[in-house]
Amino acid sequence: MDKNAVAVVLQMLLCIAVLILNRKIFISGFKGLLDRVPNRYSLMALGSVASFIQGIFLRSFLKTAIIITLFAIFNLIIDYLIREYDGDLLKVNAPIVLSYKKQAECFVFIVIGISVITFMIWMIAGAQIGTALDKACSVLICACPTALFISASLYFKSARKLSEKNEILFKDDAIIENAADADILLFDKTGIITKGEPVVTEVFSSDSLTKSGYSALKANPSEDELIRLAGIMESHSKHPIAKAVTEYAYNRCEFESNEVSGFIKFEGKGLEGKIDGNIIRCGSHDFISNHAIIPAEIEERAQMFSSLGKTPIYYSKDNKLLGIIAVSDNIKENTQKGVIELKNMGINPVMLTGDNEKTAKTIAEQAGGLEVVSGIIAGEERKIADDYMEKGSCAIVLNDNNDDELIIPEGSASMLAAAFRLSKNTLLNIRHSFLWFLIYNIIMIPIAAGCLEVIFGILISPLLFAIIMCFSSVLFTAHALTTGEKDITDSSKDKKLQSINWRRKWKKRSRLNTLTISLKS
Numbered sequence: 001m002d003k004n005a006v007a008v009v010l011q012m013l014l015c016i017a018v019l020i021l022n023r024k025i026f027i028s029g030f031k032g033l034l035d036r037v038p039n040r041y042s043l044m045a046l047g048s049v050a051s052f053i054q055g056i057f058l059r060s061f062l063k064t065a066i067i068i069t070l071f072a073i074f075n076l077i078i079d080y081l082i083r084e085y086d087g088d089l090l091k092v093n094a095p096i097v098l099s100y101k102k103q104a105e106c107f108v109f110i111v112i113g114i115s116v117i118t119f120m121i122w123m124i125a126g127a128q129i130g131t132a133l134d135k136a137c138s139v140l141i142c143a144c145p146t147a148l149f150i151s152a153s154l155y156f157k158s159a160r161k162l163s164e165k166n167e168i169l170f171k172d173d174a175i176i177e178n179a180a181d182a183d184i185l186l187f188d189k190t191g192i193i194t195k196g197e198p199v200v201t202e203v204f205s206s207d208s209l210t211k212s213g214y215s216a217l218k219a220n221p222s223e224d225e226l227i228r229l230a231g232i233m234e235s236h237s238k239h240p241i242a243k244a245v246t247e248y249a250y251n252r253c254e255f256e257s258n259e260v261s262g263f264i265k266f267e268g269k270g271l272e273g274k275i276d277g278n279i280i281r282c283g284s285h286d287f288i289s290n291h292a293i294i295p296a297e298i299e300e301r302a303q304m305f306s307s308l309g310k311t312p313i314y315y316s317k318d319n320k321l322l323g324i325i326a327v328s329d330n331i332k333e334n335t336q337k338g339v340i341e342l343k344n345m346g347i348n349p350v351m352l353t354g355d356n357e358k359t360a361k362t363i364a365e366q367a368g369g370l371e372v373v374s375g376i377i378a379g380e381e382r383k384i385a386d387d388y389m390e391k392g393s394c395a396i397v398l399n400d401n402n403d404d405e406l407i408i409p410e411g412s413a414s415m416l417a418a419a420f421r422l423s424k425n426t427l428l429n430i431r432h433s434f435l436w437f438l439i440y441n442i443i444m445i446p447i448a449a450g451c452l453e454v455i456f457g458i459l460i461s462p463l464l465f466a467i468i469m470c471f472s473s474v475l476f477t478a479h480a481l482t483t484g485e486k487d488i489t490d491s492s493k494d495k496k497l498q499s500i501n502w503r504r505k506w507k508k509r510s511r512l513n514t515l516t517i518s519l520k521s
Contacts, residue, residue, distance in 0.1 A: 030045055138448035141466045146476045146477065168407070232280075308362065311355050
């Protein structure tokens with residue numbers, strides 16, 4: 001046996017040894033093909049086998065051994081990165097990821113078809129079988145489905161890691177995707193715009209009126225009486241404003257909450273009960289005006305309170321007005337910043353409140369210019385969200401009803417913006433990844449098929465394509481992982497996120513389930 005034959009046999013044995021050592025690639029890759037569910041190993045396995053067959057014709061297996069070794073090293077790097085990142089990619093359930101995986105499976109079969117066609121064209125053109133196999137092998141080796149099989153999933157894994165780091169908890173990956181499609185955000189005033197710590201700022205009883213024109217009111221209780229009766233009534237309500245009035249009353253006078261009988265709560269309107277044989281009512285202007293005459297001076301004072309962003313509460317005894325108590329809840333720091341950030345991302349923030357329209361609009365202006373839905377009753381949020389969706393918008397309801405689809409740190413409008421920024425950036429990164437996937441494969445597959453050789457006479461080895469594929473795949477993976485280290489509070493590029501609602505432009509949708517967001521307690 002001559003030296004060349006010995007060298008070929010030794011190379012073939014080396015190649016077979018490398019094949020056996022890296023059998024995971026071939027077992028997993030061919031199993032996926034047989035099950036018609038190809039994976040990221042499928043093209044590597046086919047490319048390696050094609051290279052091995054080419055080696056039989058060319059009597060050289062060294063190139064095949066090197067290609068397989070490169071694939072093995074590449075997979076070790078990818079697996080290490082994913083494992084270090086705690087990335088169980090099978091658990092990613094976002095619809096866009098599942099869609100990309102389906103596209104990746106189709107892509108594998110398309111590449112196989114292109115490889116076969118490439119082989120046939122070169123054979124018909126009169127090329128040697130080794131040359132035709134070389135081109136077919138190059139097509140299989142250079143194709144890079146990593147962006148579809150891995151990167152999309154890793155972007156969601158990075159998003160979950162980043163959200164947990166900032167105490168923003170998404171129920172699952174599908175919620176991250178759905179949040180990126182939002183262009184309307186409905187939320188309650190208390191706890192988001194205001195601190196949720198209302199305090200009594202003014203008490204104005206009917207006795208404070210001038211005698212002229214209001215002599216019939218002289219018999220009304222004094223301010224202390226108004227505060228006592230208000231405290232008794234409000235102590236039976238859990239509303240933050242009621243708690244503020246109750247606390248204020250406790251500090252001003254003595255009373256027992258059980259002094260009231262026949263207590264009735266009119267949702268979104270007011271309270272009614274009997275104290276010392278008299279019917280006491282408290283609540284909104286519309287509620288009290290149905291039972292008592294409200295003097296013009298009281299109306300003016302209430303309007304003044306509303307123009308300052310305070311909430312006036314009316315109180316009456318039987319059919320006579322006792323007075324009003326003004327309650328104020330300060331706007332949180334950075335609220336304006338959060339509202340501006342939401343708007344820059346193309347999200348229209350809408351404040352829901354039970355306050356009267358004037359008070360609500362004053363607070364909305366102070367908070368940075370919000371759209372307002374005032375005078376709502378608890379439980380109406382879903383109906384309002386449905387109304388917005390009927391207009392063709394994707395509505396998102398914010399409440400604190402212990403729904404855990406998305407949980408944000410309590411009292412942070414800026415973190416609300418950060419949650420949507422994270423979601424939209426994740427979808428934007430996936431779109432960019434898919435774009436680069438298309439550009440890479442549209443350029444590289446024709447080159448691998450031999451276009452450069454035909455036009456310019458440039459010959460490229462399958463080994464170089466293997467190196468390029470491995471390098472590009474590692475770049476895709478590394479970029480997806482590094483997004484988990486970014487600052488989601490950085491609002492400098494928010495305006496670029498306005499175009500992320502791209503699916504609505506391409507796909508008609510009459511309704512979308514609302515996403516409920518809870519405040520972290």
